[in-house]
Amino acid sequence: MIIDELKKANIEALKAHDNEARASLSVAINRYMQLSIENKANNKETTDIDTIRILTKLSKELDEEKQAYITAGKPDQAALIDKQKAAILRFLPKLLSEDEIRRLVASLPDKSIPAVMKFFKEKYPGQCDMGLVNKVARGQ
Numbered sequence: 001m002i003i004d005e006l007k008k009a010n011i012e013a014l015k016a017h018d019n020e021a022r023a024s025l026s027v028a029i030n031r032y033m034q035l036s037i038e039n040k041a042n043n044k045e046t047t048d049i050d051t052i053r054i055l056t057k058l059s060k061e062l063d064e065e066k067q068a069y070i071t072a073g074k075p076d077q078a079a080l081i082d083k084q085k086a087a088i089l090r091f092l093p094k095l096l097s098e099d100e101i102r103r104l105v106a107s108l109p110d111k112s113i114p115a116v117m118k119f120f121k122e123k124y125p126g127q128c129d130m131g132l133v134n135k136v137a138r139g140q
Contacts, residue, residue, distance in 0.1 A: 002051040002091055003032050013087065020080050021087035028058055028088055052126030055088050062088075096128040101136050113137045 006029055013021040031054045036046040066081040096104075105116055116137040120128055 002048045002055075003029070003046075006032070006051070006091060009087070009091075018083075018087075020083035024058065024062065024084035024087045028054055031058070049125045052092060055092050056126055058088055059085055059092070093127050096124060098132060098136065101128060101133055105133075105136055111137070 006025055010022060010025040010029060013025060028051075032046065032051055035050055035054065039046045039050075062081050062085045066078045066085075069075070069077040069081065101120075104120075105111065108116060108119060110116075113134065117130065117133065120130065120133045
């Protein structure tokens with residue numbers, strides 16, 4: 001499971017005194033543990049898809065934080081955010097390209113936006129930018 005790999009990477013970062021990697025990995029692990037507790041209370045299992053969602057959300061949050069540092073004129077802090085993001089990006093699956101998304105949409109029998117969005121959420125969770133899927137489905 002991805003969470004096991006995250007934990008190993010966190011220990012390696014601790015041993016290497018890599019504070020930036022450890023910060024983002026620790027946040028991801030903590031969010032996973034919180035979700036796991038919530039899921040156990042609801043008799044649900046926490047899966048790799050949940051972990052991918054956590055990492056994707058964390059990546060977007062780091063992008064926003066980096067942009068705030070750039071706007072504030074703190075490029076050194078923005079560089080630290082890049083290191084944090086790199087530590088978690090290696091655990092995310094490769095995203096589908098726009099061409100791959102277009103081919104998949106073209107092969108669907110029902111090309112309505114709700115059907116396309118549902119297809120990608122079920123078949124390719126965490127492997128595509130849903131904003132891009134929506135854009136392709138609308139024909140933009």
